[in-house]
Amino acid sequence: MRQVFSILVNNHAGVLSHVSGLFARRGYNIESIAAGPTENPEATRIVIVAFGEEETLEQIAHQLRKLYDVLEVEQLQYNRSVTRELVLATVSADADKRTEVLQIANAFGANIVNITDNTVTLEASGNDHKTRILIKALERYGISNMARTGMIALPFDEMTDEWEPLA
Amino acid sequence: MTAKSSTPTNLRSKTLSGAEIIYRCLGLEGVEFIFGHPGAVLLTLLDLFLERSKIKHVLTRHEQCAAHMAEGYARASGGVGVCLTTSGPGATNLITGITDAYMDSIPIVCLTGQVSTSVVGNDAFQEADIVGMTRTVTKHNYLIKNMADLAPSIREAFHIARTGRPGPVLIDLPKDILLGEAPFQVPEGEVDIRGYKPRTKGHPRQIKRVAEAIKEAKKPVLYVGGGVIHADASKEVEKLATAADIPVTWTLLGAGAFPSENKLSLGMLGMHGTAYANMAVDECDLLIAVGARFDDRVTGKVSEFATKAKIIHIDIDPTAIGKNLPVEIPVVGDAKQVLREINKLVKRQKRTLWHKRVDRFKEDFPLTFEAAEGGPIKPQEAILTLSEEAGGDAIFTTEVGQHQMWAAQYLQVSFPRHFISSGGLGTMGFGFPAAIGASLARPDKLVIDIAGDGSFQMVLQEMATTVQYGIPVKVFILNNYGLGMVRQWQDLFMDRRFSEVGLEVGPDYVQLAAAYGAKGLHIEDRCDLRPAIQEMIKTPGPFILDVKVDPDELVFPMVPAGGANRDMILNDPRKKKPKGRLSALPDN
Numbered sequence A: 001m002r003q004v005f006s007i008l009v010n011n012h013a014g015v016l017s018h019v020s021g022l023f024a025r026r027g028y029n030i031e032s033i034a035a036g037p038t039e040n041p042e043a044t045r046i047v048i049v050a051f052g053e054e055e056t057l058e059q060i061a062h063q064l065r066k067l068y069d070v071l072e073v074e075q076l077q078y079n080r081s082v083t084r085e086l087v088l089a090t091v092s093a094d095a096d097k098r099t100e101v102l103q104i105a106n107a108f109g110a111n112i113v114n115i116t117d118n119t120v121t122l123e124a125s126g127n128d129h130k131t132r133i134l135i136k137a138l139e140r141y142g143i144s145n146m147a148r149t150g151m152i153a154l155p156f157d158e159m160t161d162e163w164e165p166l167a
Numbered sequence B: 001m002t003a004k005s006s007t008p009t010n011l012r013s014k015t016l017s018g019a020e021i022i023y024r025c026l027g028l029e030g031v032e033f034i035f036g037h038p039g040a041v042l043l044t045l046l047d048l049f050l051e052r053s054k055i056k057h058v059l060t061r062h063e064q065c066a067a068h069m070a071e072g073y074a075r076a077s078g079g080v081g082v083c084l085t086t087s088g089p090g091a092t093n094l095i096t097g098i099t100d101a102y103m104d105s106i107p108i109v110c111l112t113g114q115v116s117t118s119v120v121g122n123d124a125f126q127e128a129d130i131v132g133m134t135r136t137v138t139k140h141n142y143l144i145k146n147m148a149d150l151a152p153s154i155r156e157a158f159h160i161a162r163t164g165r166p167g168p169v170l171i172d173l174p175k176d177i178l179l180g181e182a183p184f185q186v187p188e189g190e191v192d193i194r195g196y197k198p199r200t201k202g203h204p205r206q207i208k209r210v211a212e213a214i215k216e217a218k219k220p221v222l223y224v225g226g227g228v229i230h231a232d233a234s235k236e237v238e239k240l241a242t243a244a245d246i247p248v249t250w251t252l253l254g255a256g257a258f259p260s261e262n263k264l265s266l267g268m269l270g271m272h273g274t275a276y277a278n279m280a281v282d283e284c285d286l287l288i289a290v291g292a293r294f295d296d297r298v299t300g301k302v303s304e305f306a307t308k309a310k311i312i313h314i315d316i317d318p319t320a321i322g323k324n325l326p327v328e329i330p331v332v333g334d335a336k337q338v339l340r341e342i343n344k345l346v347k348r349q350k351r352t353l354w355h356k357r358v359d360r361f362k363e364d365f366p367l368t369f370e371a372a373e374g375g376p377i378k379p380q381e382a383i384l385t386l387s388e389e390a391g392g393d394a395i396f397t398t399e400v401g402q403h404q405m406w407a408a409q410y411l412q413v414s415f416p417r418h419f420i421s422s423g424g425l426g427t428m429g430f431g432f433p434a435a436i437g438a439s440l441a442r443p444d445k446l447v448i449d450i451a452g453d454g455s456f457q458m459v460l461q462e463m464a465t466t467v468q469y470g471i472p473v474k475v476f477i478l479n480n481y482g483l484g485m486v487r488q489w490q491d492l493f494m495d496r497r498f499s500e501v502g503l504e505v506g507p508d509y510v511q512l513a514a515a516y517g518a519k520g521l522h523i524e525d526r527c528d529l530r531p532a533i534q535e536m537i538k539t540p541g542p543f544i545l546d547v548k549v550d551p552d553e554l555v556f557p558m559v560p561a562g563g564a565n566r567d568m569i570l571n572d573p574r575k576k577k578p579k580g581r582l583s584a585l586p587d588n
């Protein structure tokens, strides 16, 4: 099972390694981890995407809550939250392929950040689904370099019962 | 009209040195003893012990023992144990003790010196990243970088160590913090930590479900662990067991939580538990776990553990619940508070049939050993005799090995905090320093370390500590000239190929005691056992009784590692006519 943890922690040294260490001890790979400041200067939000058995992930959530520096742990559900990731990718694109690559970039709303004789570097953001399809489309041309931020996420604040999430 | 400015007394603060602030904060927490070993970074703090008497520093001969003494003090008193070491090797020497406290949920606060904040991270002389190293074996730890954080962190550390599921907390104190100065005022109000709010009150709906399950059960068993002792909930356990007529089994750490002489008691369960405890758990239809964590030494093969039972799990630590096996009725809360609520709902009940069945287990599969006239002293009889002579008021600690299991099987323990052993980590060398800590906590009690020769040899330098401070700890060595428990596994599972387990060379313990200025005695004849124990008890001061026991004796019953408790080996397979296995017992 794939699970998105949104963890609010005190902005203290060593917290990130403590949190990720809990996953490592149980032998669970973290697919992505992203941390950054929040509206509160004393708190950092860490978003972790991990694979594992449901019970183990549940257990990890409990263990995270036990840590002094962990203020909140939320296990986010895809259909009740907004998730985003930023991808930078350099794609092989000789003159004859360049238009195709730019078209794909355009279709996905990606920005072009650099073009050389035989490569295009682009920047795209989106939810999991979108970034996956984009990367798959670009792989056909050959991705020579890629960096991803890892997923960040927030739960939706719901207003009414009939309200439908957009993303 | 002129307004006169005045400062309320509680806001007036004095400027004090870091060392002074630490001393005062420890005083405010009610600390009586600090177990420690010095080093250069601690000079200003150590200096305070010269003229003041509120807190006594006990100079241990090894830092690992300082941590175990703090544990022994905590476990015997119910308070928080404190230890203090220098940076680098002093701090790293604590790690085994800290881990032991973490595994067994013992509240201790460890203060370690550290190099100055300006060079932290530079591999300075005697620098060790003790905060990084102990992150996974402390409830929480602090590296103090600002004077303003010092007093609040110490206060938080004690709060965290003693509340919720107790455990060790470490505070790393850089030299410039000890030397620095800051305003100090006595803190007021409750400690409030945003990310740390243990839940103590059980959910009323869950408590109702527990009461109903108890009422409906035909064959319930109470399974109590160290949490009952930490929560001071023994009376509540006894009340529940008596009212609802439920037999009680305990873990190694739960020994003393329920009086072993009570007719409802089943003794310890698990790998070396009594056959009747394991049988009762195997057959029960309701297992009520209180402050216990379904450790693998208790459950054996988890999928075969208590398969017929509905499981209730009462624990203050939500991560302990459902960790090893599914639980029908989880209750998160403090054992004492939760049991009180349950007791209000539980009606008197009699379970004659179930007790008949359990009595039959007890009759058919008792704990046994054979001692022959003129033969060697059997370790079991040594412990039985010790238990009789010491009486119910003594406090026992143990080392780790066969002797520990025999102690758990054969000692009569009537009160909580009277049996102190290393469970989760199984640390050889725990018992002797723990006994020293326990003796300081309870100077009115006879304190005896039931030791193995191997374990004692890991920590015997602390004889000096007992003599220096006149701590009257008795070391009762079941001397089998070897690492008996490992030898037992080689005996049973390695075709009796005894590799690296012989301790034929060891000290003469009587001379060793004398070398430190203590008394000692050596015996090997069965007829000397009782008189020697009597002499040990009546001799004032520390004492070593070296009891040469049969080195071939093995601990039974035994559940082979990974096996089901039901398939425990009841008797020594090397002898003829083993009594059979649990599965052989017909259902009634």
Ligand SMILES: Cc1ncc(C[n+]2csc(CCOP(=O)(O)OP(=O)(O)O)c2C)c(N)n1
Pocket: B399, B400, B401, B402, B403, B404, B426, B427, B428, B429, B451, B452, B453, B454, B455, B456, B478, B480, B482, B483, B484, B485, B486
């Ligand atoms: C620090 C440590 N090292 C190794 C072990 C593994 N171990 C478990 S029991 C045992 C033998 C203990 O020997 P002794 O203290 O003489 O007790 P006995 O089993 O002979 O009664 C060993 C080596 C351990 N538990 N702790």
Ligand SMILES: [Mg+2]
Pocket: B401, B452, B453, B454, B478, B479, B480, B481, B482, B483, B484
């Ligand atoms: Mg031995």
